Amino acid sequence: MNPFTTFIGKIVSIPTENIDTDQIIPAQFLKVTDKNGLGKNLFFNWRYLPDGSPNPDFVLNRAQAQGAQILVAGDNFGCGSSREHAPWALAAFGFRAIISTGFADIFRNNSLKNGLLPIIVDKDTHRQLQSLAEEDPETRVTINLPDQTITLPDGRTVNFPIDPFSKHCMVNGIDQLGYLREHLSAIEKYEQSHPQRVKTI
């Protein structure tokens, strides 16, 4: 994972609420055994017409979405299944951050482990970002993870919450497995004092 500090990125907005992981990456694309190539199937059923051609009405198919790195999405983004293919697909498309008023728990956890930053903002900021994206497709905002801020084109700076551990891992590009493995001796001690509750073999 690359360190995530600060960047200026173009935004694109999909205002729909409750976008579930089946929309982000439909189940037919879960047959892969690696993580690659999912970007082209992101939002597949919205992005392509039944004949396979791009749906011109869908925002990601418009010129403005080219090079967009920040997705502004409706409330409760990423609800539904635990498929990590969802953040893999979003990241493969080029997104580095999603801004919403709320995220589903598993999606948020999965994103944080893949260098994709879920940013929760208040309703007003969210509305402002949506209209900015509609008015000017070239709208850019600055995301600063160490400071936990986003800066809008009018200079307004908004704070966002993130737990200190996830922030530390993202800012430094640390894989969380490393932290877990530092505790292996404590895990072993736990195992010694707690008899195995089930044996599958």
Added chain:
Amino acid sequence: MTNTPRTLFEKIWDNHVVVHENGNPAVLYIDLHLVHEVTSPQAFTGLREKGLTVRRPSQTLATMDHGIPTTPPDVPITDMMIVKQISQLEKNCAEFGIPLMGMDSPNRGIVHVIGPELGATQPGMTIVCGDSHTATHGAFGALAFGIGTSEIEHVLATQSLLQQKPKSMEIRVEGALQPGVTAKDIILAIIARIGIGGGTGYVVEYTGSAIRSLNMEERMTVCNMSIEGGARAGMVAPDETTFEFLANRPLSPRGKAWDAAVAQWRQLRTDDGAQYDHTITLNADDLTPMITYGTNPGMGMKITDTIPDPADVADVSARQSLQKALDYMDLQPGKPLLGHPVDVVFLGSCTNSRLHDLRQAASVLKGRKVAPGVRMMVVPGSQQVKMQAEAEGLDKIFIEAGAEWRESGCSMCIAMNGDQLSPGQVAVSTSNRNFEGRQGSGGRTFLASPLTAAASAIEGAVADVRKYIA
């Protein structure tokens, strides 16, 4: 700590914290890790790349369910990507020493059906799986939740997981269910009430007399759909019903160990005076059969209700979402769903594919016929469920009614294996998700109970099962 009253969730949480450093998430020990073919391959690749092994193969159990076909075993699999996923799981399990309920195992089935069936799921445990419906196992008084593929790798490597402590919510259901109203209707009513994000950040404990009187299979149906309310985990405190279900299962404790286990399990209840962060109450007497009309599981209503009108919704985004859903579903506001024509009826999924579900549906279908032109698929949750159902003659009831009797698996719940709706088709489904395209691109799903599904199959249209119940 022992003097402070604690909730069931807190007791299990406290009992599994290995380390909790200030400001960091807790290192939580995992007792049982369930693995399936679709979300695990990249985790095993990660282990190999890092030169790691599986820490506790004997606390891990694998099966194949999501992509596998439900056609007879002698029909070859034609989807080469599925073939590859299956062989990859076989290879991974062999290499890392993980027990696998594979294609030819009589214990194969949907991962959330076989865990309890084998007795691997037990009270007081932490259980994870790369699948959001892991909440199902909470019916046994376990803390069970879905994880992503990175976390699968973490658990394989360390038998532990990094977790922020969730908040707790009590959902209390008092009273008695009326005839024709099932556990599925309880949970659909709960989700319609709290919304699909209502449980985000919470672990739910279901309490109250209506929950207590449910059998284990019904409790699993309720806990299963906790995630549809946004909660990662749902749980029910274990009691005699739980112990009776678990006695003499292949992986349950035996003899003295059983007695000791039951004595411990009896402690697993929320203490008097313990505080939940939030409590919701429902009256079971008021519940009726439920059905969803929209494209998320929160868009549910009493089966006799009419479809809500977006014009009545004040919030702009909620209004747009409802309008979008009705457009996708091709439904008109103000109209009833009863009598709406149906093309497919799907009886299956980890929500409603156990013996009790099949018995309920069969009780309605017995001596009756699936309406002409309607396809009804019955997909048992596991090979064990299939065999038991056949021993009772349920398969014959379904087949004589004109339904298809399939091999076990996830099937049309997720539509990865070719069991799917065609664009525009309408299904009454006992599964858990009605998202756009979930059961096949362009397909439309009404979620309901096995009883409602059976009645709708007979009428070829959304039907109120209560008229079939004497």
